[in-house]
Amino acid sequence: MRIGICTLYLTISDSQSLKEKRQVLKSLKDQIRNKFNVSIAEVEGQNHRRQAKLGIACIDNDTQNANRVLSKVVSFVEQFRLAEMVNYEIEII
Numbered sequence: 865m866r867i868g869i870c871t872l873y874l875t876i877s878d879s880q881s882l883k884e885k886r887q888v889l890k891s892l893k894d895q896i897r898n899k900f901n902v903s904i905a906e907v908e909g910q911n912h913r914r915q916a917k918l919g920i921a922c923i924d925n926d927t928q929n930a931n932r933v934l935s936k937v938v939s940f941v942e943q944f945r946l947a948e949m950v951n952y953e954i955e956i957i
Contacts (some may be wrong), residue, residue, distance in 0.1 A: 866956055868930035870920040871942060873951040879913050888906075889916055895944075896920070900937050914948070925936045927956050 870921055879885040891903045900922075908917035924930040934954045940947050 866927050866930045868922045868923050868924065868934045869955045869957070870934040870937060871953045872918040872938070872949055874916045874918065874941075875946045875950050876914050876916065876947045878946070882911070882913050882954065885913050885916065889918075892944055892947060893918070893940070896937055896940065900933055900951065902933065902937065930956050 876885050876888050879888065883887040888945070889906060890949055893906075893941050896902065896904050902920050902922045904918060904920045909915045920934065922930055922933050924933070931954060938949070938954070941952075
């Protein structure tokens, strides 16, 4: 069994409040959950209105497949218009 972990660092530059940020993140997280069947949560930056750190996890029997799923998530987030991905990390354990 392999566990894939992806950490996404995001900037939400149009956010004027924490409420706006939460709405953007909720939309993004729901889309990712539904499309890729992964677990996702905001793991840092909850009190910053323009920055977020998301943690994403998937479990698979195959290292390459776990990496492929997380890479597709990263590509999906790069196309998301309401937030800009600053950096990301993928780790398979």
